[in-house]
Amino acid sequence: MSAPARSRTYLARTGLSVGYLLGRARASLLASLDGQLAPFGLSGMQFAVLKHLADGSADTAAELCRFMHYDTGAMTRTLDRLEQRRLLRRERCREDRRVVFLRLTPGGRAQLPRLLAVASHVLEKHLAGFTPAEIEALTDYLGRMIDNGRAQVDNRPLHASA
Numbered sequence: 001m002s003a004p005a006r007s008r009t010y011l012a013r014t015g016l017s018v019g020y021l022l023g024r025a026r027a028s029l030l031a032s033l034d035g036q037l038a039p040f041g042l043s044g045m046q047f048a049v050l051k052h053l054a055d056g057s058a059d060t061a062a063e064l065c066r067f068m069h070y071d072t073g074a075m076t077r078t079l080d081r082l083e084q085r086r087l088l089r090r091e092r093c094r095e096d097r098r099v100v101f102l103r104l105t106p107g108g109r110a111q112l113p114r115l116l117a118v119a120s121h122v123l124e125k126h127l128a129g130f131t132p133a134e135i136e137a138l139t140d141y142l143g144r145m146i147d148n149g150r151a152q153v154d155n156r157p158l159h160a161s162a
Helices: 003-014 017-040 044-055 061-068 072-084 106-126 132-154
Strands: 088-092 100-104
Touching: 017 044, 017 106, 044 061, 044 072, 044 088, 044 100, 044 106, 061 072, 061 100, 072 088, 100 106
Parallel strands: none
Antiparallel strands: 088 100
């Protein structure tokens, strides 16, 4: 039996195949993205921050941390680097000075189309050989997993206590 076949058999027996493969696919995408963004002096995480700010998914560090599942320390360091590179700026809320909004700078906005093209290229390479129907099915499956996860978080079951 070949190594990949043994690996698939082991994963199927342990019941970890879907989670394991999702993790490996994510790691592969991020590693490729980091490599392709290196000429821009950016990491995949930094790109994700810029993308989420641009598309309105988040506009504060706290929202980014929740949305991206990153700790506050890592996020602060990432935002500091992006601010040093003049790709984003921090802006205090006028109504509540404790709130700090994150805004793309004109330079960050100008850089975004090239960064999105790089990210699209990385994803296209990872989906090479997939038919449009397979990509649509994968998109549907992953969307359903995300929805199921949200429902599970929203309806956290009470665990029986001893």
